[in-house]
Amino acid sequence: MKPVLEFNNVIVSFGGLKAVNDVSFTIEEGQIFGLIGPNGAGKTTVFNTITGFYKPDSGEIRFLGEPIEGKPTWWITRKGICRTFQNIRVFKQLTVLDNVRIALHEAAEYGLLDAGTHATKKFRQREEEIIKVSDELLGGIGLLEERSKIASQLPYGKQRELEIARALALKPKLLLLDEPAAGMNPTETMELGRYIKSIRDNLGITIFVIEHHMDLVMGICEEVAVMDFGVKIAEGTPDVVKNNPQVISAYLGQEVSTNA
Amino acid sequence: MKRLSKNTITTIVVILVLLIVPQVLYSTGVITIYVLSILMEICFFSISALSLNLVFGIAGQFSLGQAAFVGVGAYVFGYIINQVPSWWMLFPALIAGGLASAALGYVVGLPTLRLKGDYLGIATLALDQIFVVVIQNIKAVGGARGFLLGIGSSFRQWWLFFGVAVISVWIMRNIVYSNWGRTMIAVREDDIAAEAVGIDTTKSKIWAFVIGSFFAGVAGGLSAIYSGFLQPNSFNFIQSFNYMVMVIMGGLGSLGGSLVGAFVYVAFLEGFRLLKDWAMYVPLLGSIAQDQYRIVFFALILIVIMLYAPKGIMGGKEFAILKGKELEKK
Numbered sequence: 001m002k003p004v005l006e007f008n009n010v011i012v013s014f015g016g017l018k019a020v021n022d023v024s025f026t027i028e029e030g031q032i033f034g035l036i037g038p039n040g041a042g043k044t045t046v047f048n049t050i051t052g053f054y055k056p057d058s059g060e061i062r063f064l065g066e067p068i069e070g071k072p073t074w075w076i077t078r079k080g081i082c083r084t085f086q087n088i089r090v091f092k093q094l095t096v097l098d099n100v101r102i103a104l105h106e107a108a109e110y111g112l113l114d115a116g117t118h119a120t121k122k123f124r125q126r127e128e129e130i131i132k133v134s135d136e137l138l139g140g141i142g143l144l145e146e147r148s149k150i151a152s153q154l155p156y157g158k159q160r161e162l163e164i165a166r167a168l169a170l171k172p173k174l175l176l177l178d179e180p181a182a183g184m185n186p187t188e189t190m191e192l193g194r195y196i197k198s199i200r201d202n203l204g205i206t207i208f209v210i211e212h213h214m215d216l217v218m219g220i221c222e223e224v225a226v227m228d229f230g231v232k233i234a235e236g237t238p239d240v241v242k243n244n245p246q247v248i249s250a251y252l253g254q255e256v257s258t259n260a
Numbered sequence: 261m262k263r264l265s266k267n268t269i270t271t272i273v274v275i276l277v278l279l280i281v282p283q284v285l286y287s288t289g290v291i292t293i294y295v296l297s298i299l300m301e302i303c304f305f306s307i308s309a310l311s312l313n314l315v316f317g318i319a320g321q322f323s324l325g326q327a328a329f330v331g332v333g334a335y336v337f338g339y340i341i342n343q344v345p346s347w348w349m350l351f352p353a354l355i356a357g358g359l360a361s362a363a364l365g366y367v368v369g370l371p372t373l374r375l376k377g378d379y380l381g382i383a384t385l386a387l388d389q390i391f392v393v394v395i396q397n398i399k400a401v402g403g404a405r406g407f408l409l410g411i412g413s414s415f416r417q418w419w420l421f422f423g424v425a426v427i428s429v430w431i432m433r434n435i436v437y438s439n440w441g442r443t444m445i446a447v448r449e450d451d452i453a454a455e456a457v458g459i460d461t462t463k464s465k466i467w468a469f470v471i472g473s474f475f476a477g478v479a480g481g482l483s484a485i486y487s488g489f490l491q492p493n494s495f496n497f498i499q500s501f502n503y504m505v506m507v508i509m510g511g512l513g514s515l516g517g518s519l520v521g522a523f524v525y526v527a528f529l530e531g532f533r534l535l536k537d538w539a540m541y542v543p544l545l546g547s548i549a550q551d552q553y554r555i556v557f558f559a560l561i562l563i564v565i566m567l568y569a570p571k572g573i574m575g576g577k578e579f580a581i582l583k584g585k586e587l588e589k590k
Contacts, residue, residue, distance in 0.1 A: 053452075073456060074455050075460075085452075091449040101442060105457070105459060108438075112471075115435050116431040116435055118434045169457075
């Protein structure tokens with residue numbers, strides 16, 4: 001197994017607060033890796049650091065062996081790490097189709113002259129290609145009928161799927177999902193779990209997911225890391241992690257001694 | 261031979277009518293040179309308003325430096341055409357003005373586009389001031405006194421103004437409905453999400469700035485032909501606000517809006533001149549300085565428009581002929 005992402009002794013601090021304190025983990029190719037922890041544990045900060053929104057104070061992050069810490073977000077994205085956001089960030093005022101088309105900007109490859117005249121063969125070919133690929137992606141998540149709708153008019157769950165489709169348009173090697181099941185009911189969550197698995201199985205994309213729904217995490221992840229107050233407190237298979245006393249106390253609180 | 265779509269035919273007809281009718285009306289004496297001049301003014305204001313819309317409405321970068329970019333185009337055009345006052349130099353000089361302005365856009369955009377919103381506005385506002393002061397101190401272009409273009413009125417042709425406007429609008433529209441425009445719109449909508457889909461937001465913003473500045477410069481060249489005289493203060497920050505008024509009044513982000521905005525702006529300001537004759541009978545209006553009351557009227561109209569159409573006259577809509585192609589499913 002080849003490591004896709006190596007996160008080594010990373011420290012990220014905001015003023016005096018160490019949001020991520022000396023955290024290390026490695027994600028192998030083809031894994032679905034879960035990161036759990038109570039609110040404020042620093043999970044999203046880990047995502048933001050991987051994707052270049054924050055610069056780590058120290059430590060190193062390697063993607064397919066190449067150091068990526070401190071690089072701009074767009075550069076990291078083009079390397080093959082795509083993400084979704086906890087509070088969905090689709091382009092709300094744009095159409096469903098445009099949301100996906102924007103993500104295909106690299107496939108455009110035409111210059112200002114092509115764009116300014118719309119007359120070149122290259123322009124027409126590329127634009128047609130972009131629409132074709134977009135429609136395929138939208139068809140894959142059942143949004144083809146709604147392609148000319150404004151994204152904000154879609155129901156919440158659909159917006160999430162659109163966000164994932166937009167990330168997939170970039171052909172990532174590693175997909176970062178930040179609480180994809182937030183605000184979903186149990187049926188939708190189950191469906192989402194299947195969808196995430198199918199992305200890995202059918203497209204071979206390694207997946208790194210932050211999640212609060214234990215059922216989802218335990219159901220799909222092969223490896224789970226647990227964070228609390230910026231520190232990694234456990235890592236292992238879902239079963240091992242579930243029974244770790246430190247994890248239980250982080251989530252449910254310390255058992256109070258009765259004979260005090 | 262490919263069959264032309266209905267939309268293309270409409271576009272061509274509209275353009276031909278607008279090209280021929282004013283010229284014919286003028287030649288037959290139905291409209292005066294004054295009316296034709298107003299139409300010319302609308303042409304170059306349309307270009308500069310639309311180029312600002314590209315920066316502010318499409319790419320979402322609040323810029324108050326538009327007048328400086330127009331000014332650079334005007335001065336470079338004026339200087340070149342004064343050296344070689346002949347027809348064959350006309351288009352090279354117009355393009356040179358645009359390129360000079362685009363270069364300035366690049367140099368200014370590189371550091372300032374890191375700023376957001378109001379801060380960018382202030383920084384670009386400073387650009388207007390710098391432009392005026394710098395020009396005031398360059399003797400070669402007449403300094404504060406300004407300088408006369410040695411071409412007289414021979415270039416003041418309707419077809420030239422209208423033609424350059426049509427080509428500029430066409431190119432800008434094409435850019436907006438291409439990958440270039442889409443990345444700019446993505447930056448405007450959500451720059452964090454744009455970065456997360458691999459768009460180099462700084463580069464995208466700079467391109468918007470450079471393209472916008474280019475066309476502002478071209479518009480500047482036309483304005484130089486129009487007035488035949490250049491003076492630094494006609495490109496101060498007040499003029500930047502005027503462009504902003506056109507863009508917002510017409511509808512931010514709507515291409516047609518900027519054209520409507522430029523039209524309404526010029527048409528109303530000129531139209532109010534007609535009120536001069538009776539305004540003297542109205543107690544308050546008569547006492548307002550001769551040329552100022554039309555500004556007061558215009559401000560009132562502006563308030564009414566903003567009250568009843570806060571998204572601008574076009575309200576986020578677009579003229580059919582300026583829209584992108586209907587996208588069929590593949």
